[in-house]
Amino acid sequence: MDGQVRCLRSKALLVFWLICVSVVSIEMVEVPESGSTSGVYIVYTELPQGEPRAHHLKTLASIVGSEQAARDALLYVYTHAATGFSAKLTKDQAAEMSKQPGVLSVQPSMTYQLASGSRTGGLF
Secondary structure, three states: OHHHHHHHHHHHHHHHHHHHHHHOOOOOOOOOOOOOOEEEEEEEEOOOOOOHHHHHHHHHHHHHOOHHHHHHHEEEEEOOOOOEEEEEEEHHHHHHHOOOOOEEEEEEOOOOOOOOOOHHHOOO
16 A cells, blocks of 8 residues: 555656646757757656666666666666656667656656746746
């Protein structure tokens, strides 16, 4: 029962986080168009068994070809509001990652800039 509550709590926090992020969106980083150009992707996963970083590196290595390539590509491991990681991937690798067991979603990373309140930005 404790695992179910923790899973529901994680999903609720993820939904809340996604709603908050979408509200403040102003500027997006371009997503790579070709399969060979890499960009940063956020990979949302189910809660892994064991140590999250090791689990994510194993999943990433299956896509990028080796443990060393996975360590080079891994940028950050998320463990609080959401479970997953960010990594440098090509568009083709991101598509393949989305098919892996335990992967919920693969999204291009976006940069958000909050409005400063200044009237010179043209927003108001």
